[in-house]
Amino acid sequence: MTVSMPAAAVAPAAAPVASSAPAPGSGRLWVKNPLAAFTANELDAAGGLVIENGVITEVLAAGQSPAAPCAEVFDASAHVLLPGLINTHHHFYQTLTRAWAPVVNTPLFPWLKNLYPVWARLTPADLELATTVALSELLLSGCTTAADHHYLFPDGLEDGIDVQVDVVRKLGMRAMLTRGSMTLGEDDGGLPPQHTVQAPDVILEDSRRLIRDYHERGDGAVIQIGLAPCSPFSVTRDIMRDSAALAEEYDVRLHTHLAETMDEEAFCLETFGLRTVDYLESVGWLGNRTWLAHGVHFNDDEIARLGAAGTAVAHCPTSNMRLASGIGRMAELEDAGAPVGLGVDGSASNDASNLILEARQALYLQRLRYGAEAITPERALGWATRGSARALGRKDVGELAPGRQADLAMFRLDDLRFSGSHDPLSALLLCGADRADRVMVGGSWRVVDGALPGVDLPALIARHTAAARRMVAG
Numbered sequence: 001m002t003v004s005m006p007a008a009a010v011a012p013a014a015a016p017v018a019s020s021a022p023a024p025g026s027g028r029l030w031v032k033n034p035l036a037a038f039t040a041n042e043l044d045a046a047g048g049l050v051i052e053n054g055v056i057t058e059v060l061a062a063g064q065s066p067a068a069p070c071a072e073v074f075d076a077s078a079h080v081l082l083p084g085l086i087n088t089h090h091h092f093y094q095t096l097t098r099a100w101a102p103v104v105n106t107p108l109f110p111w112l113k114n115l116y117p118v119w120a121r122l123t124p125a126d127l128e129l130a131t132t133v134a135l136s137e138l139l140l141s142g143c144t145t146a147a148d149h150h151y152l153f154p155d156g157l158e159d160g161i162d163v164q165v166d167v168v169r170k171l172g173m174r175a176m177l178t179r180g181s182m183t184l185g186e187d188d189g190g191l192p193p194q195h196t197v198q199a200p201d202v203i204l205e206d207s208r209r210l211i212r213d214y215h216e217r218g219d220g221a222v223i224q225i226g227l228a229p230c231s232p233f234s235v236t237r238d239i240m241r242d243s244a245a246l247a248e249e250y251d252v253r254l255h256t257h258l259a260e261t262m263d264e265e266a267f268c269l270e271t272f273g274l275r276t277v278d279y280l281e282s283v284g285w286l287g288n289r290t291w292l293a294h295g296v297h298f299n300d301d302e303i304a305r306l307g308a309a310g311t312a313v314a315h316c317p318t319s320n321m322r323l324a325s326g327i328g329r330m331a332e333l334e335d336a337g338a339p340v341g342l343g344v345d346g347s348a349s350n351d352a353s354n355l356i357l358e359a360r361q362a363l364y365l366q367r368l369r370y371g372a373e374a375i376t377p378e379r380a381l382g383w384a385t386r387g388s389a390r391a392l393g394r395k396d397v398g399e400l401a402p403g404r405q406a407d408l409a410m411f412r413l414d415d416l417r418f419s420g421s422h423d424p425l426s427a428l429l430l431c432g433a434d435r436a437d438r439v440m441v442g443g444s445w446r447v448v449d450g451a452l453p454g455v456d457l458p459a460l461i462a463r464h465t466a467a468a469r470r471m472v473a474g
Helices: 092-097 108-119 124-140 160-171 199-215 237-250 263-271 276-282 299-309 318-323 330-336 355-370 375-392 424-430 458-474
Strands: 027-033 036-038 048-052 057-060 072-075 079-083 085-087 142-150 174-181 224-228 254-256 290-293 314-315 340-342 410-413 438-441 444-448
Touching: 036 375, 036 410, 036 424, 057 072, 057 355, 072 174, 072 458, 079 124, 079 375, 079 424, 085 340, 085 355, 085 375, 092 108, 092 124, 092 142, 092 458, 124 142, 124 199, 124 314, 124 444, 142 160, 142 254, 142 410, 142 438, 142 458, 160 174, 160 199, 199 224, 224 237, 224 424, 237 254, 237 318, 254 314, 263 276, 263 314, 276 299, 299 330, 314 375, 318 355, 330 340, 330 355, 340 355, 340 375
Parallel strands: 027 072, 036 079, 085 142, 142 174, 174 224, 224 254, 254 290, 290 314, 314 340
Antiparallel strands: 027 048, 048 057, 079 410, 410 438, 438 444
16 A cells, blocks of 8 residues: 655445435546545555545646646645545444443443443434434544444334434445344343343344435445444344345345353353354355444454455544453454454444544554554554455545546644654544545535534534433433
8 A cells, every 4th residue: 555745745136226426526626736645555645636526636746737638637745545444343232331430441341231221212303413423523533434333223213214314324434334233131140131132023124225215325325234242242143044045146245243242152152062163154244245333353363264265344542442342453454454444333332423533533542462564554554544444345436546436534743743744644543533525425515624614513512411310310
């Protein structure tokens, strides 16, 4: 992959759904001479990019000019240019339970046991607010594509994914919205309260509906649907197998939590008589259709098997530190052939939705395991872009290259925190960039001068805060 700076600077079973992408601006745009550029490949973009009809048509090296005149020129000389960041694991609804005192100091299982009853109060209006907050925060951090794992469907929230679709389209992002599920309640030895689980036939029929109604295919897709039974301790083997079969039938992706904690490993051994990857294989999930959240506790043999199968892992470093879950072996997974992406995880175990900061956390956490030389800023940014795109099965985003979607994140380095820095790209992570100045999705600007056009943030915060207080109070 290339980091460039100008010389002056240091086949489906259902019919495909048409893309819902907004029409990009007409004409050609030259994003000219960035302060630095990370392409997530070997191309040199020191001269910038040419964008036409929402797609990158030229990547220019230092000193090069577009092949034909451009109607618009954006002077990027004060910006570090990246592919739009891609978030591979989130729970949007959890923005309503950030920093809740009863779970601030608990590990995963008691954390969940305390939160499940609160989350069961979720309403469509709550989910709309929570999703808007999560996606707005992600956009402002340079994220253009986000995957959400939504598995809570209490009475009245049967159309939860539909609510999320509307918010994604309103904000102009791309999303992989996964139809999650829980079927193994406390009465049957699982972790969730019984009133939060659903019947398998309800889950599978709704999954079919969502794929038929919303799943887009091909380059430029805005909304995609995945199938996502929640975790080994909240679903039965049957729903795992049936979800795998349905994903194969409709050619969509599979997602679940796996190997997040030692408690989970003990649960799998006690309940199924299998370690986590053996369990995954036993239900037909060990393949390149699958991406897994966390993947902290894999042994050498399991890493080799995941790599050989092309099963991807969403690394969630902040969540893993917050819940004291452990340090995943991401470099070894990647070297074995498993795509590695980044996820901010739910905003009750992170408690933020900021992907550029997540790349910084990944850099530092993985250095604790592998050392400074093995984990570079470029490698961490590669996980947040190209690696995340591979985890979601996308080839049209995650890199700056001709033919890729014009999804861009641009950061300025004129804040006090960057004063005295010398390498612009390294400064993004080492000095703690936390807000993009410009973000483009499919050729359309979605963040301008560090703000979201058309979004009244103070009003959104007030409504969201009130909903969060009501939800916790019961």
